Amino acid sequence: DAKTTQPTSMDCAEGRAANLPCNHSTISGNEYVYWYRQIHSQGPQYIIHGLKNNETNEMASLIITEDRKSSTLILPHATLRDTAVYYCIVRGETSGSRLTFGEGTQLTVNP
Amino acid sequence: DTGVSQDPRHKITKRGQNVTFRCDPISEHNRLYWYRQTLGQGPEFLTYFQNEAQLEKSRLLSDRFSAERPKGSFSTLEIQRTEQGDSAMYLCASSLGDPRVRETQYFGPGTRLLVL
Numbered sequence: 001d002a003k004t005t006q007p008t009s010m011d012c013a014e015g016r017a018a019n020l021p022c023n024h025s026t027i028s029g030n031e032y033v034y035w036y037r038q039i040h041s042q043g044p045q046y047i048i049h050g051l052k053n054n055e056t057n058e059m060a061s062l063i064i065t066e067d068r069k070s071s072t073l074i075l076p077h078a079t080l081r082d083t084a085v086y087y088c089i090v091r092g093e094t095s096g097s098r099l100t101f102g103e104g105t106q107l108t109v110n111p
Numbered sequence: 112d113t114g115v116s117q118d119p120r121h122k123i124t125k126r127g128q129n130v131t132f133r134c135d136p137i138s139e140h141n142r143l144y145w146y147r148q149t150l151g152q153g154p155e156f157l158t159y160f161q162n163e164a165q166l167e168k169s170r171l172l173s174d175r176f177s178a179e180r181p182k183g184s185f186s187t188l189e190i191q192r193t194e195q196g197d198s199a200m201y202l203c204a205s206s207l208g209d210p211r212v213r214e215t216q217y218f219g220p221g222t223r224l225l226v227l
Contacts, residue, residue: 034215036218041221041223042220042221043115043202043204043218043219043220043221044154044202044204044218045218046215046216046217046218049215085153087153097142097144097159097166097167097206097214097216098144098156098159098167098169099146099154099156099204099216100156101153101154101155102153103151103152103153104153
């Protein structure tokens with residue numbers, strides 16, 4: 001699986017959009033970008049995934065650059081409950097079924 | 112609640128003792144995964160099952176670790192002769208197991224193990 005690079009930490013004001021970047025410059029054509037988050041002392045929670053096109057669901061939007069070398073997870077109106085570690089994961093069909101987590105980005109939403 | 116459940120949520124044991132954790136996946140999910148997470152790190156893959164068959168094991172899964180899924184439903188993870196380095200959060204996840212679709216894994220709350 002391609003390696004991902006994320007900032008160690010980010011801050012966001014409550015009610016504002018949180019934009020979390022992820023670099024995956026070695027991504028290959030059949031690899032998807034997944035995002036999970038982990039609130040303190042809980043299991044990881046699936047957020048969204050995508051291949052080429054931008055994706056949106058009830059939780060977030062995923063913007064993938066045209067060259068697919070980077071992506072941004074957008075939480076449109078961050079709340080205090082969005083404070084968590086956010087993991088960007090690149091996963092291909094040859095990786096079997098495992099998810100390979102990095103260290104993620106600690107997002108802190110401030111009141 | 113129809114999500115992945117794990118039991119116990121917390122376990123404190125003394126070095127050298129054996130411990131066993133249980134995971135109940137989402138009911139229609141055929142695949143079940145175990146991960147381990149140490150403080151400040153992301154989860155690391157240990158092993159996964161397709162129904163009752165254990166299909167892949169990580170090099171992290173030493174001889175002291177054994178996982179089973181005897182009837183293709185719940186799974187157990189046993190650690191024999193625990194060591195202080197086994198202290199971690201043990202996470203279970205499940206997915207549908209349909210090879211026609213890209214799998215999304217759903218995680219349980221984890222079992223936090225402390226070895227004294």
